[in-house]
Amino acid sequence: MSAAPSTASAWSVALIGVQGTPVEVEAALGPGLPRTVLVGLPDAALYEARDRCRAAVAGAGLAWPDRLLTINLTPASLPKAGSHYDLAIVAAVLACSELVPRGIASSSVLLGELGLDGRVRPVRGILPALLAARAAGLGRAVVPAGQTGEAQLVTGLTVWGVRDLADLVEVLHGRPVLTGAGPRSVPAPLAVPDLADVLGQEQARWALEVAAAGGHHIFFHGPPGTGKTMLAQRLPGLLPLLDDEQALEVSAVHSLAGEDLGGGLIRRAPFADPHHNATVAAMVGGGARVARPGAVSLAHRGVLLLDEAPEFSPRVLDALRTPLESGRITIARSAASVTYPARFQLVLAANPCPCGNHGVPGVQCRCTPMAVRRYAQRISGPVLDRIDIHVRVTGEGTAGLTAGPDAQRGEDSASVGGRVIEARQRQRARLSGTPWTLNAHVPGSHLRRGLPPVQGVELIDHALARGLVSARGIDKILRVAWTVADLAGHDEVTRADLAAAVGLRRGELWTGAAA
Known part of the structure; x- marks a missing residue:
């Protein structure tokens, strides 16, 4: 009688765009000639993980199974791409071979690419992958050591970092070597031109x-x-x-x-x-x-x-x-x-x-x-x-380019940005209870029926009659007019606000005289 198949599993994530789906990586040892079979709709990079993981395990001084090894990625109908499955595959194989306990591997999401010497390398998409893992109820993540900071951006997960397969073995035994950097401060925004x-x-x-x-x-x-x-x-x-x-x-x-x-x-x-x-x-x-x-x-x-x-x-x-x-x-x-x-x-x-x-x-x-x-x-x-x-x-x-260093400069970004924030707060208050927060996103139906009427609509009628604007352009003008009004602190769009919006739409200079 042949020995009963030995199975174990670990978790990874398939990313389709920014949407992630947890993938259970199953490993099973059974009777047959020694070989490794990988199934579950893998792409080329993932299919090559068989050889990459075998070499990495050997490079770390561990034994790869000498029996028929079947690795299944489920759900099998979901396309899977990338090399970030390496860590989960090795964890499932080691647990299947009884080199490590099964418990932690079967309840953790593992993301990372392996080098042939057993080092764990960074991968793309750690953040969306862990967001999907958290949504699926997984509470522990094992990631490359250099990406623990990114992984800790997802709250509610215990993050363990690994530098190589030796660290992974310790983690799967419940003895994490790297547990992250602890609480992280919020970084200052990058400087931008003024x-x-x-x-x-x-x-x-x-x-x-x-x-x-x-x-x-x-x-x-x-x-x-x-x-x-x-x-x-x-x-x-x-x-x-x-x-x-x-x-x-x-x-x-x-x-x-x-x-x-x-x-x-x-x-x-x-x-x-x-x-x-x-x-x-x-x-x-x-x-x-x-x-x-x-x-x-x-x-x-x-x-x-x-x-x-x-x-x-x-x-x-x-x-x-x-x-x-x-x-x-x-x-x-x-x-x-x-x-x-x-x-x-x-x-x-x-x-x-x-x-x-x-x-x-x-x-x-x-x-x-x-x-x-x-x-x-x-x-x-x-x-x-x-x-x-x-x-x-x-x-x-x-004008002013040839002036000396004492010439008066224009307003800086902080001053203008303050008015921008105030205008956006007015928009948010006016559009509360709707799916929109900015004037540029408000559809034409809401502009005409959900907001107060604008003054000076004959300006738009005149431009439309002369073929200067399209039907889409009318909505654009109304959106810009509301923004001009928000910057001016108006609760309704005045004729001057609408005249300014028409000028901005037409690419014409406006001096504020069109009242």
């Missing part, structure tokens, strides 16, 4: 303040060297710090992208500025079987800057249409469809033509009229129509 560095450009600065207050997309266009990029880079410094829920959501995406979160949750609104040679996959996310997050998701709850926007591929720009409206991006692949959050503020910056001098007084443009037209058309109408605020940045707004 708005006071931008001299002049009062209209563009005010438009940036409106965009920050209401969460609006903004388009800076004008000659090179007028400060478009400087203004865009200072938008994150005007935005409020993320609250706990938002910080956890943003940090989970960045953890999945492989960023080190050992310093704590991301509190400052993120900023992404991909180069204009970025592909569609780099922008919205991509991958062979399960897509990874792209720039639009890394900018979630923050700012996505596309500098020199016409230089981007039209296909890349048009791929932004859906996330600009819905705040998320869904990518279908052969193994699974993945949905990532993508609620960002888009900032476009563009020159008027390839040489940058079209329409600049006193400077000759070297581009043909057809080249100027083609350059402008590289940003499609549907994309431009989704931009709330259009700002023409000119050299006339740069």
Whole structure:
């Protein structure tokens, strides 16, 4: 009679986007020729774990089973990708071989990649994986030693760090070597460029303040060297710090992208500025079987800057249409469809033509009229129509650049950011009881029926009759008008607020005289 099969299990997590599903890693020894069989819909990196784990166990001076070893990842119908299953596989195999007790392995989630010498290496997605493990009722986590700080961001879990398989054996015997760093202080937000560095450009600065207050997309266009990029880079410094829920959501995406979160949750609104040679996959996310997050998701709850926007591929720009409206991006692949959050503020910056001098007084443009037209058309109408605020940045707004060090500087980011916070508090109070907290996210139906009527609607009717705005543009104008009113401390939208919003939508300078 052959010996009865010996089984043991451990836990890991399958990540489909930022959503995690606990995976039970089962190991069973049975009669048959010595070999290792891995089943449960693994990808190539995971399928190679058989050889990687065997070499790591041997390198640590332990014995790999010399019988038929079957490793099952359940649920078997769920696609599984990555090398973070290594630690759970080895724990299940060691428990199955009775080299360690079964109890701790069967009640813990283990995440980590193994080197051939038995060292435990860091992996992506520790934060969303442990959030899923906690939701499933698992109370203990074993992670690479260098990622204990990130793991401890998930409260309610006992976190044990391991440097190598020797540490893992101690942990599975209930003798953890590394138990984490204890209570962690909240890190200070990273420094960002200050708005006071931008001299002049009062209209563009005010438009940036409106965009920050209401969460609006903004388009800076004008000659090179007028400060478009400087203004865009200072938008994150005007935005409020993320609250706990938002910080956890943003940090989970960045953890999945492989960023080190050992310093704590991301509190400052993120900023992404991909180069204009970025592909569609780099922008919205991509991958062979399960897509990874792209720039639009890394900018979630923050700012996505596309500098020199016409230089981007039209296909890349048009791929932004859906996330600009819905705040998320869904990518279908052969193994699974993945949905990532993508609620960002888009900032476009563009020159008027390839040489940058079209329409600049006193400077000759070297581009043909057809080249100027083609350059402008590289940003499609549907994309431009989704931009709330259009700002023409000119050299006339740069007065003070030649002044001495005693010249008066513009307001700094802290002062402007204080007004932004006050305006957002007014929005939150007005929109209480609704799913929205920012004017930019309020649908048109609620703008017209759920909020007080605005004054001066004939301004919109006039622009619509002349074909200057689309039906979507009307909603954009109303949203911006409410933000202008919030910054001014108005409980209702006045005619002046609406006139300012129309000017911002049309890219026209507004001096406050349209009362």
